[in-house]
Amino acid sequence: MLSENLWxxxxxxxxxxxxxxxxIMEKEMLLAELTKNCKKxxxxxxxxxxxxxxxxxxxxxxxxxxxxxxxxxxSENEFYAEKDVSRRIPVRKxxxxxxxxxxxxxxxxxxxxxQELCLPYYVNGNLTDEKGYFITNWxxxxxxxxxxxxxxICKKVLPKxxxxxxxxxxxxxxxxxxxxxxxxxxxxx
Numbered sequence: 001m002l003s004e005n006l007w008x009x010x011x012x013x014x015x016x017x018x019x020x021x022x023x024i025m026e027k028e029m030l031l032a033e034l035t036k037n038c039k040k041x042x043x044x045x046x047x048x049x050x051x052x053x054x055x056x057x058x059x060x061x062x063x064x065x066x067x068x069x070x071x072x073x074x075s076e077n078e079f080y081a082e083k084d085v086s087r088r089i090p091v092r093k094x095x096x097x098x099x100x101x102x103x104x105x106x107x108x109x110x111x112x113x114x115q116e117l118c119l120p121y122y123v124n125g126n127l128t129d130e131k132g133y134f135i136t137n138w139x140x141x142x143x144x145x146x147x148x149x150x151x152x153i154c155k156k157v158l159p160k161x162x163x164x165x166x167x168x169x170x171x172x173x174x175x176x177x178x179x180x181x182x183x184x185x186x187x188x189x
Contacts, residue, residue, distance in 0.1 A: 037157045038186045045187060048152060052145040052180075059138035062127065069121040070100030079114055081105035150176045153183050 038045060079097045083105060091102045106114060115132075122128040126135055147170070154167040158179075169175040 033159050034157065034183070034186045037159075038183065041152075041156055042187060045149075045152070045157065045183065048145075048149045049180075049184065049187070052142075052149050055138065055141045055145045058136075059142050062136070062138045065125050065127060066122075067100055069118055069125065069127075070103065071098075072121065073114060073117045074098055074100060074103070077114075077117060079103075079106050079110050082107040082110070146173075146176055146180065149180055153179055157183060 074097055081091045081093055081095050081097055081102070084093045085105065089102065089105075091097060091105055097103060097105060103111065103114060119128070119130075119132055122132065123130055128134055150170060151167070154163040154170070157163075158166065166175060166179055
């Protein structure tokens with residue numbers, strides 16, 4: 001039974017690699033069609049990429065705002081590490097935590113107090129409401145925009161066969177990123 005399953009897996013892998021090699025051999029034709037479609041849908045793609053870039057920028061700004069708030073609260077208040085985790089982490093048990101990337105070393109009570117001290121800064125920075133809920137979750141917006149751009153590329157820009165293969169892999173973020181980057185390069189060409 002195991003050998004039959006192994007044979008089936010090997011057959012499927014070989015079949016997939018054969019088709020992948022065929023696509024690689026036809027790379028120039030695919031690249032030409034991709035470039036042609038990028039020019040055809042250039043305006044729409046450019047607008048979608050612009051929205052995606054602005055969303056990514058918003059996410060990075062929000063992330064930096066949170067880091068700045070956390071480091072400010074840590075510099076104004078004393079919190080100490082409750083445990084040792086790894087030799088690679090420079091903060092040891094009993095050391096003062098001065099960087100937000102080590103806030104997980106605090107005790108639960110200290111962490112709760114730390115979050116309470118951060119909340120007014122979150123509210124003043126329009127990051128959360130008074131209860132601590134995100135006003136705008138930029139990370140989720142980035143995922144939504146990447147999905148929109150990826151779907152558009154797979155359905156309209158890429159050659160049908162290739163678009164279908166990539167669309168089946170849409171849940172893999174690395175595939176999404178590579179397809180979007182490839183399309184950016186084709187637009188620039």
